[in-house]
Amino acid sequence: MIKTGFELFFEEGPVGRRTGGDEQQVISVREVGWLAMPTGRLVAADPFVLWPEDAEPFTATFEPGKYPVTVSLVSWLDRDGFPDVRQGYRVAAAKLTVRDEPAYVWEPALVPGEHVAPMLPGQRFGYGVESSTGAFFDLSAAPAVDRLAGDDLSGDCALIDALSAVGGGRGPANVTDVESGLNVVAFSTGWGDGVYPTWVGRNPSGDPVAFVTDFFVINRF
Numbered sequence: 001m002i003k004t005g006f007e008l009f010f011e012e013g014p015v016g017r018r019t020g021g022d023e024q025q026v027i028s029v030r031e032v033g034w035l036a037m038p039t040g041r042l043v044a045a046d047p048f049v050l051w052p053e054d055a056e057p058f059t060a061t062f063e064p065g066k067y068p069v070t071v072s073l074v075s076w077l078d079r080d081g082f083p084d085v086r087q088g089y090r091v092a093a094a095k096l097t098v099r100d101e102p103a104y105v106w107e108p109a110l111v112p113g114e115h116v117a118p119m120l121p122g123q124r125f126g127y128g129v130e131s132s133t134g135a136f137f138d139l140s141a142a143p144a145v146d147r148l149a150g151d152d153l154s155g156d157c158a159l160i161d162a163l164s165a166v167g168g169g170r171g172p173a174n175v176t177d178v179e180s181g182l183n184v185v186a187f188s189t190g191w192g193d194g195v196y197p198t199w200v201g202r203n204p205s206g207d208p209v210a211f212v213t214d215f216f217v218i219n220r221f
Contacts, residue, residue: 006106006199006212009072009093016219022079025219027072027092032185033174034066035096041139042096044109044198044213047149047159047186048131055142056111060200060208062098069136069185070095071172074217091170091187092217096136099209103201109211126197126213129189133163133171134196134213137184144177145184159186190215 008015015027041057072093076084108116108125116125127134137145148159162173163186170188177183189196194216201210 006093006095006201006210006214007102009212009214009218010070010095014077015074019076019219023084024077024081025074025217026077027074027218028089030071030073030172032069032071032172032187035069035136035138035174035185036066036141036182037062037138038064038140038182039138040064042109042211043135043137043139043142044211045127045135045137046129046131046133046189047135047137047145047184048133049128050142050145052142052146055139055145057139058109058198058200058211059112060109060211062208068097069172069174070097071187072218089167089170090190090215090217091172092190092215094134094136094172094185094187094213094215096211097209098211099203099207101203101209103209104204106199106201106212109198109200124195124197126195128195129193132188132192133186134189134215135184135186136211136213138182141177141180141182141184144180144182147179148175148177148184159184162186163188190217 073089074092075089163171172187198213
């Protein structure tokens, strides 16, 4: 289950093979800002369906601090090289960078008790999405995410409002909870609902350098 190539998801320009309709995918990379990680225990989840007490961090941990998040956005060029404005863009992958160095190896990022081998054909590891939205946040921010993903006394939802302000609701959005000062980075998940895997890149010493969630948008190389 060791993979390589996620670095290419975050290199701007044409990527992958042309589609059956002879369209070419094009990647652009967007910086989403810093994510506060007071515990160094990262959670990737659908923020709209997760109860705070059910939040499970990955077993791969790192030093507490603030870390940058970037997303890979895919748009399309038609056979004549013009942008396909009907499709707009899709969030293809999201990355939290822990160390500014290349990954020597990529491994499945797992939560406690999760296993990937042996897996039956068609099985996937990852987190389930039911609202077409995914997010990165620190384990300690789970109550804050619950507040941001719920309606306030006026019936407004801070997370929905933030996502709606970017890309027709696709995000990404970096939202801070006023009560705790902690934040969450949220984004649409590729083509919508599903199960999406997160991979952890490690350096030769085995330290995490990045976490990448793949939303299965980019055509394989």
